[in-house]
Amino acid sequence: MSYTIGLVGKPSVGKSSFFNAATMNDVPEGAYPFTTIDPSVGEAYVGVDCPAPEFEETCEPNHGFCREGTRFVPVKLVDVAGLIPGAHEGKGLGNQFLSDLNEADVLVHVVDFSGETDIEGEPTEGHDPREDIDFLENELDQWYLDILEKGIEKFESMYQGPNPGDEVGVEEVLAEQMSAFRTNKDEIKQVVLSLDLELAPETWDDENRFDLAREIRKRTKPMVIAANKMDTPAARGNYEAITSDPEYEHLTVVPASAHAEGSLKKADEAGVVDYTPGDDDFEIVGDVSDEQARGLETIREFVAEYGGTGVQAVIEAALFDELDAKAVFPGSASGSWSKGPFRDCFVLPDHATAEDFAYTLHSDIGDGFLHGIDCRSGRQVGADSVLEHRDVVEIVTTG
Numbered sequence: 001m002s003y004t005i006g007l008v009g010k011p012s013v014g015k016s017s018f019f020n021a022a023t024m025n026d027v028p029e030g031a032y033p034f035t036t037i038d039p040s041v042g043e044a045y046v047g048v049d050c051p052a053p054e055f056e057e058t059c060e061p062n063h064g065f066c067r068e069g070t071r072f073v074p075v076k077l078v079d080v081a082g083l084i085p086g087a088h089e090g091k092g093l094g095n096q097f098l099s100d101l102n103e104a105d106v107l108v109h110v111v112d113f114s115g116e117t118d119i120e121g122e123p124t125e126g127h128d129p130r131e132d133i134d135f136l137e138n139e140l141d142q143w144y145l146d147i148l149e150k151g152i153e154k155f156e157s158m159y160q161g162p163n164p165g166d167e168v169g170v171e172e173v174l175a176e177q178m179s180a181f182r183t184n185k186d187e188i189k190q191v192v193l194s195l196d197l198e199l200a201p202e203t204w205d206d207e208n209r210f211d212l213a214r215e216i217r218k219r220t221k222p223m224v225i226a227a228n229k230m231d232t233p234a235a236r237g238n239y240e241a242i243t244s245d246p247e248y249e250h251l252t253v254v255p256a257s258a259h260a261e262g263s264l265k266k267a268d269e270a271g272v273v274d275y276t277p278g279d280d281d282f283e284i285v286g287d288v289s290d291e292q293a294r295g296l297e298t299i300r301e302f303v304a305e306y307g308g309t310g311v312q313a314v315i316e317a318a319l320f321d322e323l324d325a326k327a328v329f330p331g332s333a334s335g336s337w338s339k340g341p342f343r344d345c346f347v348l349p350d351h352a353t354a355e356d357f358a359y360t361l362h363s364d365i366g367d368g369f370l371h372g373i374d375c376r377s378g379r380q381v382g383a384d385s386v387l388e389h390r391d392v393v394e395i396v397t398t399g
């Protein structure tokens with residue numbers, strides 16, 4: 001499977017700049033799995049320490065690229081436009097918008113930490129980015145609430161069979177209504193019980209319903225905040241205020257500068273600098289004017305302080321911290337490496353087993369699964385063994 005990250009945020013926060021910086025990569029032609037003419041869909045990458053050197057092998061990715069020992073594995077990035085204040089009331093919620101949002105496994109909320117855009121995206125000064133965070137969460141919650149309410153109505157109007165045991169549980173009806181969010185009745189039940197509520201909607205007041213919607217949203221649409229424009233003077237204060245505010249403690253906030261990432265990638269492409277996405281430094285390798293040199297030194301200070309431009313860190317936090325996804329490589333344990341260099345890498349859900357991995361490779365491989373082999377230790381792994389991030393696994397089949 002491939003993951004989809006949805007980029008959300010009000011206008012003028014730097015969403016396009018972030019999208020362009022994250023998807024602008026020097027990838028060999030034809031290596032894009034998401035061939036598309038839609039400008040709001042692009043390919044970003046998560047970096048994984050490449051295991052090929054450990055096995056004295058080369059890395060020749062079928063998708064993505066490998067640079068300086070980091071394997072960059074594709075993920076789909078979708079720029080979800082239209083999440084503006086009042087969107088759930090119908091101002092901006094078009095069908096495209098809803099399907100983009102539904103498709104996203106995880107969201108990146110790009111927030112302007114400079115405080116120089118107001119809630120509508122107009123220029124201002126001293127705007128508190130917390131308002132943007134609240135507004136977006138609220139929009140999403142309202143949207144979930146609308147669908148939850150529809151599910152409750154449906155449940156309440158249902159005919160419950162005459163015999164005990166015939167009843168349909170509310171969790172089943174709600175899960176069906178909210179199926180686009182990829183939830184299920186067990187999860188709905190868990191959420192209801194975790195809020196100390198009964199599985200009986202007639203006992204839920206408005207606040208309970210909102211809390212339910214919010215909790216389901218949090219579980220099904222995890223989110224990372226990209227604290228953008230951290231290169232501006234005002235951003236630092238806002239970042240400190242928000243990251244030390246207990247009310248926002250539950251959020252993953254990653255400091256970022258889409259500008260810095262865009263500039264470094266452009267300079268790298270032009271042969272002026274040698275920059276690997278995600279690194280906290282770069283080398284100037286071409287001729288630069290005094291002005292360019294000054295600009296690059298400012299960026300150098302920024303990446304040294306924040307451990308990078310943050311763009312790559314945001315994408316990786318979304319996949320590896322919020323979703324707990326892991327990258328697994330197919331390998332050969334025979335030692336002969338008859339299969340050649342490292343080519344594929346798959347990003348799998350946190351609980352993925354050896355058998356799940358086999359099915360990801362091919363349904364025939366899944367069907368014929370005998371056991372896996374951990375290529376580092378040579379040990380056998382059973383169908384239900386949960387794999388680890390950066391595992392290299394050979395699948396042995398009956399065929």
Ligand SMILES: Nc1nc2c(ncn2[C@@H]2O[C@H](COP(=O)(O)OP(=O)(O)OP(=O)(O)O)[C@@H](O)[C@H]2O)c(=O)[nH]1
Pocket residue numbers: 009010011012013014015016017018121228229230231232256257258259260
């Ligand atoms: N200082 C600074 N400015 C940035 C950064 N990223 C974007 N900007 C500026 O913020 C403004 C808005 O950037 P866009 O990328 O067009 O923002 P957007 O969110 O896509 O805006 P819409 O297209 O209106 O939705 C532009 O003037 C950018 O140059 C950044 O990292 N640092």
